[in-house]
Amino acid sequence: MIHITINGKVVQAKDGEMLLTVIRREQIDVPTLCHHEAVEPSGACRLCMVEITKPEWDGWCDYVTSCLYPAADGLIVNTHAPKVNELRSSILDMYLARHPKSPEIRQLAAEYGVLKTQFEEIVDGNNCILCGICTRICDTMGFHAISMVGRGHGKEVAPPLNMAPDACVGCLSCAKNCPTNYIEYNVSNGNLSIWKKDFKMAACKECGKTTITKEFAEYLSKNRDINIDYFENVTNVTEKN
Amino acid sequence: MKEYIGVDGYQALAKVLHKMTPDEVIDEIINSGLRGRGGGGFSAGKKWKICKNIKAEKHYVICNGDEGDPGAFMDRSIMEGDPHGVLEGMMIAAYAVGAKEGYIYVRDEYPLAVTHLEKAILDCERSGLLGENILGTDFSFSIKIARGAGAFVCGESSALMKSVAGEVGEPRATYIRSVVKGLYDEPTVLNNVETLVNVPTIIRKGADWYKSIGTKKSTGTKVFSLVGKVRNTGLIEVPMGITLREIIYDIGGGILDDRPFKAVQTGGPSGGCIPESMLDLPVDFDSLTEVGSMMGSGGMIVMDDTTCIVDVAKYFLEFLVEESCGKCTPCREGLYQLHKLLEKICSGKGEMSDIEKMERLSENVMIGSLCGLGKSGPNPLMSTLKYFKDEYIAHIKDKKCPAGVCPELITYKILDNCTGCMACIPACGYDAIEGKKKEVHVITQDKCTKCGACYAVCNFDSILVS
Numbered sequence: 001m002i003h004i005t006i007n008g009k010v011v012q013a014k015d016g017e018m019l020l021t022v023i024r025r026e027q028i029d030v031p032t033l034c035h036h037e038a039v040e041p042s043g044a045c046r047l048c049m050v051e052i053t054k055p056e057w058d059g060w061c062d063y064v065t066s067c068l069y070p071a072a073d074g075l076i077v078n079t080h081a082p083k084v085n086e087l088r089s090s091i092l093d094m095y096l097a098r099h100p101k102s103p104e105i106r107q108l109a110a111e112y113g114v115l116k117t118q119f120e121e122i123v124d125g126n127n128c129i130l131c132g133i134c135t136r137i138c139d140t141m142g143f144h145a146i147s148m149v150g151r152g153h154g155k156e157v158a159p160p161l162n163m164a165p166d167a168c169v170g171c172l173s174c175a176k177n178c179p180t181n182y183i184e185y186n187v188s189n190g191n192l193s194i195w196k197k198d199f200k201m202a203a204c205k206e207c208g209k210t211t212i213t214k215e216f217a218e219y220l221s222k223n224r225d226i227n228i229d230y231f232e233n234v235t236n237v238t239e240k241n
Numbered sequence: 242m243k244e245y246i247g248v249d250g251y252q253a254l255a256k257v258l259h260k261m262t263p264d265e266v267i268d269e270i271i272n273s274g275l276r277g278r279g280g281g282g283f284s285a286g287k288k289w290k291i292c293k294n295i296k297a298e299k300h301y302v303i304c305n306g307d308e309g310d311p312g313a314f315m316d317r318s319i320m321e322g323d324p325h326g327v328l329e330g331m332m333i334a335a336y337a338v339g340a341k342e343g344y345i346y347v348r349d350e351y352p353l354a355v356t357h358l359e360k361a362i363l364d365c366e367r368s369g370l371l372g373e374n375i376l377g378t379d380f381s382f383s384i385k386i387a388r389g390a391g392a393f394v395c396g397e398s399s400a401l402m403k404s405v406a407g408e409v410g411e412p413r414a415t416y417i418r419s420v421v422k423g424l425y426d427e428p429t430v431l432n433n434v435e436t437l438v439n440v441p442t443i444i445r446k447g448a449d450w451y452k453s454i455g456t457k458k459s460t461g462t463k464v465f466s467l468v469g470k471v472r473n474t475g476l477i478e479v480p481m482g483i484t485l486r487e488i489i490y491d492i493g494g495g496i497l498d499d500r501p502f503k504a505v506q507t508g509g510p511s512g513g514c515i516p517e518s519m520l521d522l523p524v525d526f527d528s529l530t531e532v533g534s535m536m537g538s539g540g541m542i543v544m545d546d547t548t549c550i551v552d553v554a555k556y557f558l559e560f561l562v563e564e565s566c567g568k569c570t571p572c573r574e575g576l577y578q579l580h581k582l583l584e585k586i587c588s589g590k591g592e593m594s595d596i597e598k599m600e601r602l603s604e605n606v607m608i609g610s611l612c613g614l615g616k617s618g619p620n621p622l623m624s625t626l627k628y629f630k631d632e633y634i635a636h637i638k639d640k641k642c643p644a645g646v647c648p649e650l651i652t653y654k655i656l657d658n659c660t661g662c663m664a665c666i667p668a669c670g671y672d673a674i675e676g677k678k679k680e681v682h683v684i685t686q687d688k689c690t691k692c693g694a695c696y697a698v699c700n701f702d703s704i705l706v707s
């Protein structure tokens with residue numbers, strides 16, 4: 001165990017654990033848009049940045065993304081230093097200009113005092129904030145069905161060649177974890193469509209309610225050694241999937 | 242290869258393999274004061290030392306030949322003209338840090354450099370300078386070429402290493418440096434082409450000889466690509482510490498047509514513009530950084546009074562917006578908005594509050610961005626705003642472009658000394674000029690697109706741009 005100081009309070013941390021984990025454990029509110037427990041941090045949104053210093057740094061301080069910065073003994077962290085607050089509202093202002101219609105962005109920006117963007121609004125944009133949670137989840141699941149394509153301002157999330165991706169099993173992990181609910185999918189009449197691909201759903205043998213896609217059920221039964229019948233019982237397959 | 246050996250080639254390699262320990266090599270390079278020529282100016286020897294001291298299964302040496310700056314071609318000329326110098330530098334670095342494998346990352350647009358390097362590698366392999374047990378010692382080393390992915394950001398260290406490993410060349414956010422955990426997560430030395438090519442000479446002639454060139458903190462020479470409104474353009478190799486004035490007036494031969502000098506842009510797209518009052522600045526890593534520009538890889542663009550400084554900032558921002566990888570928000574969205582604000586000012590719609598807006602946004606982009614591209618991206622804007630604020634204000638308040646460049650802020654007029662020669666009438670592609678022979682012609686402002694065609698053909702200086 002090591003000790004670090006967060007906003008004046010000395011707290012315990014594991015050596016090398018990420019600062020954000022410690023900060024959240026202390027119930028301090030730091031906004032994030034690209035962080036997700038289940039996947040590797042990527043450092044894309046930059047909202048989790050904090051001010052750090054050490055006594056031996058002679059008053060010099062640095063600004064780092066807490067989701068990627070390992071705790072080290074003696075580190076002094078300020079999660080709401082003036083420069084950090086200014087940076088966060090500036091970043092949220094940029095997000096608001098790009099995604100003026102996203103309710104999630106509007107709400108978070110408002111919490112940081114940004115009600116209206118001072119920049120040029122992009123009117124024909126969409127609500128994808130390019131946080132990369134969906135693509136990282138898809139990679140972590142092992143499917144690699146979608147990825148970031150293009151660069152700069154034109155970057156977007158898409159399947160290869162923008163066609164229905166072979167690798168997609170319709171697990172919905174991307175859509176359900178999208179912070180702005182941007183990824184569209186449709187379930188009706190025992191079918192699911194997502195990323196321009198159609199799937200048949202498995203159904204509960206008891207009540208007939210649909211559970212998960214047949215492809216996903218097959219994948220899970222093969223890879224986790226579960227009998228396929230398991231997915232034909234609605235009580236086994238909760239919304240969490 | 243024969244030619245290279247004829248000029249003492251591979252003598253330095255023989256010297257280190259037979260007479261020096263890796264630590265002695267590192268000390269010699271540290272002592273020479275050699276600093277990275279790829280932009281950062283980090284001590285090459287110190288980088289090697291950190292890398293060597295990390296215990297790991299493998300160490301790598303990579304040569305950065307991505308050279309993404311538009312208009313720069315110094316690394317290309319080295320790779321094409323002196324491929325063995327690059328290889329020898331890499332071999333010495335590899336011996337020093339204990340690497341068995343090396344890569345040269347060459348920009349995709351440089352096929353000739355690839356051909357020459359491939360041939361040089363093959364020659365070395367055939368004569369036992371690459372491979373197992375080089376020169377009868379137990380040092381073994383091989384070099385492979387990796388082709389660049391064609392994006393500016395791929396020259397950034399973490400993006401480059403991902404690209405060499407076959408992944409998308411996008412910067413990786415980490416607080417562990419690549420000397421510690423680089424290619425395939427192993428300790429890796431990444432050096433620029435020009436940095437490495439200096440190494441054999443230092444070993445051969447000694448650190449003290451090298452230190453005698455240049456300044457105390459920036460030793461040796463540096464290659465610049467001098468372009469823009471100077472009489473002599475091209476690649477120049479100069480000792481560090483030479484002044485900008487000497488480069489521009491003595492080597493460059495002064496400004497084209499003897500027009501007034503306005504600014505010199507150094508450091509590539511994310512460098513800065515330096516005004517006339519600082520022409521006596523010595524060119525070294527620290528002085529350039531101090532005035533808000535940087536050494537970068539050695540681009541140098543000279544501008545005269547017909548260059549609009551706001552337009553210049555807009556041009557560089559546009560380049561950076563295009564080249565941003567788009568992963569992190571401040572760079573992707575922030576540079577985009579900075580460019581939008583500059584467009585607004587150039588089109589005459591700027592407001593005074595935009596200046597403060599740009600200053601604050603620039604600072605946040607610099608603090609907030611993930612990699613060097615975003616962190617230094619606002620430089621062209623910040624440095625011009627610092628030294629040429631009046632020109633920004635002229636665009637905003639007076640709605641004038643003093644250099645006569647921004648189309649929305651200038652008018653073309655025909656003066657009374659027009660001889661009525663009618664040359665400009667057909668030159669205008671938009672039928673904007675009317676007039677009869679021997680009578681003063683007139684431009685219909687509504688039709689004028691400010692293309693400047695009339696100005697170019699008028700032999701009597703009768704067209705006024707204001």
Ligand SMILES: Cc1cc2nc3c(=O)[nH]c(=O)nc-3n(C[C@H](O)[C@H](O)[C@H](O)COP(=O)(O)O)c2cc1C
Nearest residue numbers: 277278279305308309396397398432433436613614
């Ligand atoms: C956006 C960006 C582009 C870069 N492009 C290049 C390049 O084209 N060539 C280069 O040698 N270094 C480039 N660098 C610097 C490298 O990251 C790295 O610092 C350098 O290659 C290290 O070598 P040196 O210590 O010998 O200078 C770039 C850095 C950034 C942030």
Ligand code: SF4
Nearest residue numbers: 566568569572612615
């Ligand atoms: S600073 Fe720009 S280039 Fe670097 S990671 Fe961020 S978006 Fe990509």
Ligand code: FES
Nearest residue numbers: 043045046048067
């Ligand atoms: S949570 Fe997005 S950068 Fe750390």
